[in-house]
Amino acid sequence: MEQAVAREAAAFAARGGDPFFVWASFVNPHPPLFPPDEFHALFEGRDLLLRGSLEQDEPGLLSFLAQRRANQGLRELERDALLGITRAYYASLAWTDHCIGELLSALDRAGLTGSTLVIYT
Numbered sequence: 001m002e003q004a005v006a007r008e009a010a011a012f013a014a015r016g017g018d019p020f021f022v023w024a025s026f027v028n029p030h031p032p033l034f035p036p037d038e039f040h041a042l043f044e045g046r047d048l049l050l051r052g053s054l055e056q057d058e059p060g061l062l063s064f065l066a067q068r069r070a071n072q073g074l075r076e077l078e079r080d081a082l083l084g085i086t087r088a089y090y091a092s093l094a095w096t097d098h099c100i101g102e103l104l105s106a107l108d109r110a111g112l113t114g115s116t117l118v119i120y121t
Helices: 001-012 063-071 077-107
Strands: none
Touching: 001 077
């Protein structure tokens, strides 16, 4: 889906018309986490730092998020399962970053870089 969003946004911008506004909303890195295999492979087998612990809230985590995590049974996850989720999250971030990069490259190819304001939030 991210790739389609980037392509459609780039195609709209390249059509011309001054001024223009494009809102490109990417679903990732929100669940479900299904990044392409090549991005998942970037983090496969890597031992990543897990913030907090399974018994404690992560530093600064809002209480409603902590409760949602508990309601979803995430406190009972084994370390390997939590590590797998973390890897999938990082892979989804990398995939989304790649797609945003493709959108920015398309703006550059269309000669719009110098006259386009990009706001990333």
